[in-house]
Amino acid sequence: MRKQQLVRDAIWDAAIELFAEKGFDETTVDDIAEAAGTSRRSFFRYFQSKSDLMAQDIVSYGTSLADAIRSCPPACSLPVVFRRTVLQAAQLSAAHPRTRQIMEIAAKYPAAREAQIARVAEVQEQLAEAFAERCRLGGGNEMMARVMAGLTLSLLSVTFRSWFADGQNDIASTVDQVFATVKDLVGGRAGSGRRSVPRGGR
Amino acid sequence: MRKQQLVRDAIWDAAIELFAEKGFDETTVDDIAEAAGTSRRSFFRYFQSKSDLMAQDIVSYGTSLADAIRSCPPACSLPVVFRRTVLQAAQLSAAHPRTRQIMEIAAKYPAAREAQIARVAEVQEQLAEAFAERCRLGGGNEMMARVMAGLTLSLLSVTFRSWFADGQNDIASTVDQVFATVKDLVGGRAGSGRRSVPRGGR
DNA sequence: TATAAAGTGGCACTCAGTGCCATGTCAACA
DNA sequence: TGTTGACATGGCACTGAGTGCCACTTTATA
Numbered sequence: 001m002r003k004q005q006l007v008r009d010a011i012w013d014a015a016i017e018l019f020a021e022k023g024f025d026e027t028t029v030d031d032i033a034e035a036a037g038t039s040r041r042s043f044f045r046y047f048q049s050k051s052d053l054m055a056q057d058i059v060s061y062g063t064s065l066a067d068a069i070r071s072c073p074p075a076c077s078l079p080v081v082f083r084r085t086v087l088q089a090a091q092l093s094a095a096h097p098r099t100r101q102i103m104e105i106a107a108k109y110p111a112a113r114e115a116q117i118a119r120v121a122e123v124q125e126q127l128a129e130a131f132a133e134r135c136r137l138g139g140g141n142e143m144m145a146r147v148m149a150g151l152t153l154s155l156l157s158v159t160f161r162s163w164f165a166d167g168q169n170d171i172a173s174t175v176d177q178v179f180a181t182v183k184d185l186v187g188g189r190a191g192s193g194r195r196s197v198p199r200g201g202r
Numbered sequence: 203m204r205k206q207q208l209v210r211d212a213i214w215d216a217a218i219e220l221f222a223e224k225g226f227d228e229t230t231v232d233d234i235a236e237a238a239g240t241s242r243r244s245f246f247r248y249f250q251s252k253s254d255l256m257a258q259d260i261v262s263y264g265t266s267l268a269d270a271i272r273s274c275p276p277a278c279s280l281p282v283v284f285r286r287t288v289l290q291a292a293q294l295s296a297a298h299p300r301t302r303q304i305m306e307i308a309a310k311y312p313a314a315r316e317a318q319i320a321r322v323a324e325v326q327e328q329l330a331e332a333f334a335e336r337c338r339l340g341g342g343n344e345m346m347a348r349v350m351a352g353l354t355l356s357l358l359s360v361t362f363r364s365w366f367a368d369g370q371n372d373i374a375s376t377v378d379q380v381f382a383t384v385k386d387l388v389g390g391r392a393g394s395g396r397r398s399v400p401r402g403g404r
Numbered sequence: 405t406a407t408a409a410a411g412t413g414g415c416a417c418t419c420a421g422t423g424c425c426a427t428g429t430c431a432a433c434a
Numbered sequence: 435t436g437t438t439g440a441c442a443t444g445g446c447a448c449t450g451a452g453t454g455c456c457a458c459t460t461t462a463t464a
Binding site: 232 | 449452453
């Protein structure tokens, strides 16, 4: 039924509004239920917990990331898949009207932040699978898929933080900046001035 | 006072033992307090929560990582600092007698895993600071420090997972393996057989 | 030994989360 | 139109987490 989605949205909106207004810790489930015009008991039918609700965007964000990976043209090299994925996910999230509000809540309340971070680990699993599939990294190489997934999320996290801190809207250029930084770190050609060359091995 | 530490250790040991035995979710704070020969109220004087207790090792692990970064000889290049850090942290943790037990608990119970993951974010902050300090990445380049921190933890996570899954004890070789994988991904010379070359740029 | 400081345990309270059950709603069907 | 069944809802009661408060005990110091 479509009404289900309506109730769910009502709860979610009410919750975010209250979190922003009164604080994450200060808002009880009863508050949210009341503001959404439903009961405490129903709240828990739609969301597993307050934390679960808070991390909802991370989950959907994860599926769009996985989609981005899978939908990348087959000709793309690994690094290109990589970059496209980060860029696409960043743009998608940046476009969502509530994103900044949610980031503010997460920045302010550790409990809210933890709720999100906890889900990131699940997203990482999804990504690893998607990468493995996309790049046919079968056999003993799920390791690379996992490294890619971890790296992708690290870069995204840095990207968002920087984008959020700057208060600017052009997330694509933030992505460029982050990639330039990594290249510099890891030994690509581009550089932001500082030499810090590779030659890693023991 | 030294007795404080004794009580704390007693609680911690009792908790880990019970988690392994009955499960994380199934163990109540009362159970732990009783097993440790203290009261529920005192439990909360030593640990903020059950989750806090579960994540205790992550915290100490974080400080040893930060130390590893700071104690790296000044001559080392960035990638070397990097590798040393990962290796040192891996070895340190692998050496701790309870590490495997804790990983088993985390593997089995999502709530326990989440508790740990939530703390990893804090560790990442610590690492970013340490990297920034160690490499004198002042000014506008905290970004690189954060990328390094994220990358370090990603690699460590993969390393541990692999080490844990294999059931082997030589974590140094696992680290080698992971680094070879990254190099392969990002365009170094070493390779584990599969070509998936760099040539990053957009 | 007296006394201050610090640690401890019990009690009561709020809030999260869950199981159970009675009620309400809507649609299909007789 | 009235009955039935599926399903969503809301209330109630219960357990466990986490906290504030206070009385008690232990320990260090004079």
